[in-house]
Amino acid sequence: MRSQLSILYEDRDLIAINKPAGLLSVGSGKGKEPHALGILRDQLSRRNKSVKLWPAHRIDRDTSGVLLFATSREMREAVMRRWKVAEKTYLAIVEGCPKPAEGTIDQPLRLDPKIYQMxxxxxxxAKHAVTHFTTERTVGLRTLLRVELETGRQHQIRAHLAWSGHPVVGDQRYGTAGTRLGLHALRLGIAKPGTNKSLVIETPPPVGFLELLR
Incomplete structure (x- = not known):
């Protein structure tokens, strides 16, 4: 079991980590499977720092990258109120070569509870959902996209890109098999509530991620 997470940013109100792929953001309620919230709480307690934590958002289990927590319910709610205007940037490796090379997918999403799929x-x-994408480079039959979320619906990038005909590599739920999901939460930019401070938190993709691009 993982016992240490990489902390990207920390102050009295907010803590951001680099969540590895394969780890839940929070507990699922279905068992004792490890999750980032619990591991971070234990990690802070070992520093003699008793901190309550609330997830400001979530990223999928198989997505790596920036994950933000608040140290109070009030801060979490304040962040969530600003979430629509926060900068939410991902890297996605997809099947094929999108044409045109950049664009916007403006299509509503709804959860089908029977198959747990959007x-x-x-x-x-259905709820309003908007995804912007730009091609970074294409290698062979796969393409690296830089993706900006205007909204932040569950599985939004995965569902939108699959709908466009270019599913994320390794996304068994929405289209393709593989050893790992080609999706990484690269950058989060937000105006910290109660201050004039702009926070920009970024972490590069993990080792092996770009090897999916072939």
Missing amino acids: RVGSHPD
Whole structure:
């Protein structure tokens, strides 16, 4: 079991970590599987620092990268109120070569609870979702995209890119098999609530990530 997480940013109100792929952001309620929230709490307690933590957002189990926690419920709620205007940048390795090389996917999403998968398209239960993408480079039959989220729906990048015909590499739920998911939360930029301070937190993709690009 992993006992130490890389802390990217820390102050009295917010803590950001580099979540590795394969680790839940928070507990699932279905067992005692390790999760980032619990590991970080234990890690801080070993520093004689008793801190309460609330997830400001979540990233999927198989997605690596920036994950932000608040040290109070009030700060978490303040961050969530600003979430729509926060900078949320990902790297995604997809199958094929999107044409045009950059664009916007503006398609509503809704969760199909029977298969725990997001459906794309108009529906009374669907929520507004917008994803912007830019091609970084193409190697062979795969492409590295820089993705900016205007909204932050569950599985948004994965569902939108699969709908466009270019599923994320290794995304068994939405299209392709593989050893790991080609999705990394690269950068989070947010104006810290209660201050004039702009926080920009970034972490490069893990070793082996770009090897998926071939």
